[in-house]
Amino acid sequence: MESILTFDSLGFTLAVKLVAVVAFFLLAPLVVGYMEHKVLGDMQSRVGPYEAGIGPVKFGVGQLVADGAKFIQKEDIIPRAADKWVFAAAPAVALVPTLLILVVVPFGPGAWAENLDVGLFFALAASGVTVIGILMAGWASANKYSLMGGLRDAAQLIAYELPLVLAGAAVALQAGSLSLVDIVQAQGSASLLGLPVWFGIPQIAGLALFFVAAMAELNRPPFDMPIADSEIIFGHMTEYTGIRYAMFMLSEYAGMVVLSALAVVLFLGGWYIVPGTTWPYEQLGPAASALLGFGVTMGKIIILAFLMVWARATLPRLREDQLQTMAWMVLIPLALAQIVVVGVLEVVA
Amino acid sequence: MTGYYSAYTTVFALAVAGVLVVAGALTVNRLVRPDRKYGGKLSTYECGIDPVGEGWSQTHIRYYLFAFLFVIFDVETLFIFPWAVVLGEAGQAQAFMLGVMLVFLFFVTLTLPYEYKKGVLRWV
Numbered sequence: 001m002e003s004i005l006t007f008d009s010l011g012f013t014l015a016v017k018l019v020a021v022v023a024f025f026l027l028a029p030l031v032v033g034y035m036e037h038k039v040l041g042d043m044q045s046r047v048g049p050y051e052a053g054i055g056p057v058k059f060g061v062g063q064l065v066a067d068g069a070k071f072i073q074k075e076d077i078i079p080r081a082a083d084k085w086v087f088a089a090a091p092a093v094a095l096v097p098t099l100l101i102l103v104v105v106p107f108g109p110g111a112w113a114e115n116l117d118v119g120l121f122f123a124l125a126a127s128g129v130t131v132i133g134i135l136m137a138g139w140a141s142a143n144k145y146s147l148m149g150g151l152r153d154a155a156q157l158i159a160y161e162l163p164l165v166l167a168g169a170a171v172a173l174q175a176g177s178l179s180l181v182d183i184v185q186a187q188g189s190a191s192l193l194g195l196p197v198w199f200g201i202p203q204i205a206g207l208a209l210f211f212v213a214a215m216a217e218l219n220r221p222p223f224d225m226p227i228a229d230s231e232i233i234f235g236h237m238t239e240y241t242g243i244r245y246a247m248f249m250l251s252e253y254a255g256m257v258v259l260s261a262l263a264v265v266l267f268l269g270g271w272y273i274v275p276g277t278t279w280p281y282e283q284l285g286p287a288a289s290a291l292l293g294f295g296v297t298m299g300k301i302i303i304l305a306f307l308m309v310w311a312r313a314t315l316p317r318l319r320e321d322q323l324q325t326m327a328w329m330v331l332i333p334l335a336l337a338q339i340v341v342v343g344v345l346e347v348v349a
Numbered sequence: 350m351t352g353y354y355s356a357y358t359t360v361f362a363l364a365v366a367g368v369l370v371v372a373g374a375l376t377v378n379r380l381v382r383p384d385r386k387y388g389g390k391l392s393t394y395e396c397g398i399d400p401v402g403e404g405w406s407q408t409h410i411r412y413y414l415f416a417f418l419f420v421i422f423d424v425e426t427l428f429i430f431p432w433a434v435v436l437g438e439a440g441q442a443q444a445f446m447l448g449v450m451l452v453f454l455f456f457v458t459l460t461l462p463y464e465y466k467k468g469v470l471r472w473v
Contacts, residue, residue: 339429
């Protein structure tokens with residue numbers, strides 16, 4: 001199947017794809033961020049933002065737009081002791097890989113930018129680059145707390161990366177492909193013991209691992225030790241202000257969207273509505289099915305992002321070595337067991 | 350084959366577009382921001398008191414053993430991917446391929462209890 005963003009002219013196709021991906025990259029984090037504001041407010045018995053609005057619509061929907069407008073006007077402070085070039089480049093290194101993952105994520109039938117043969121591999125590889133930006137920020141700030149934050153983030157990568165990749169390998173095994181589009185389509189007809197299910201049922205352990213690893217990758221509570229405010233001020237972001245700080249925040253919220261999207265695509269049936277059937281996409285035209293698929297995928301993404309916010313509101317922070325020990329003694333053996341289970345099911349069934 | 354090149358052209362162009370988005374934001378920032386720098390503002394932040402010693406202080410990276418293990422395990426993970434993609438269409442060789450991978454995973458997993466016994470799976 002071709003992407004619906006394909007036109008006769010190659011240059012026009014490329015331009016439309018770039019605009020679509022960049023627009024999604026800048027807008028979707030606003031939706032998730034607003035959801036986090038309101039949900040956290042509700043869980044902490046306060047109202048959250050309610051004054052800022054866009055036109056007549058209030059309820060705080062314009063809060064993040066206002067924040068962005070504020071950040072872009074702020075003075076750009078680079079500390080005297082800092083390693084200036086590395087300090088200035090670090091937010092971009094953290095931000096751009098998250099944007100690159102979006103090129104392979106399928107949101108609906110035809111609603112993707114490119115269907116790479118190695119899409120899953122590309123997404124996992126690109127997601128690992130962000131940590132380099134964080135290490136650069138931690139080191140270049142020339143601040144003890146930033147350095148500690150950067151080192152903790154590197155430790156975190158060592159803990160979550162293997163469960164994340166192994167959970168992805170189990171999905172590739174069941175789908176027989178690394179293309180994210182093929183993985184979603186394989187879930188249209190996947191079954192377990194005759195029952196129609198998405199990959200998230202036979203791979204329930206893989207789904208849990210992937211989700212936990214995603215929260216650790218994003219430094220979201222309960223895995224926010226690299227930016228633990230009561231211990232090391234704000235980790236690698238301690239010395240950042242204004243627009244460069246905003247880029248780190250954008251990469252966190254865009255990361256929530258992107259990793260939730262990957263979890264949806266790999267385990268939760270992507271754009272499909274009912275397990276075991278591709279209804280109602282055959283009855284619809286290409287544009288209508290792409291739009292419907294986009295809506296369904298976004299709905300599932302918001303649900304997963306809500307779970308991340310819920311975890312933030314309720315769970316206490318772990319210690320860095322606790323995450324490390326948990327990863328090596330629980331998550332990695334579990335991920336290997338998941339691969340064995342899927343492999344045996346693949347051969348026997 | 351043209352599809353292959355055009356797909357990676359999009360990836361490359363998107364990387365360039367990402368850099369341009371960052372550059373654009375920094376340019377707008379440069380046009381509208383105030384610029385009043387002085388000593389205190391540029392000093393290293395340590396919760397308000399004057400910074401003690403250097404920022405690039407010596408640190409003991411206690412998790413270096415995990416880092417070694419991670420590199421080894423990451424390479425082993427890469428071996429699983431090609432196997433995972435072709436297992437479904439291996440036909441008669443399927444059982445054999447699964448058996449070989451089970452032996453491989455057995456030895457990979459065997460290292461974990463050994464490391465636990467050696468006490469390297471904890472840093473404090």
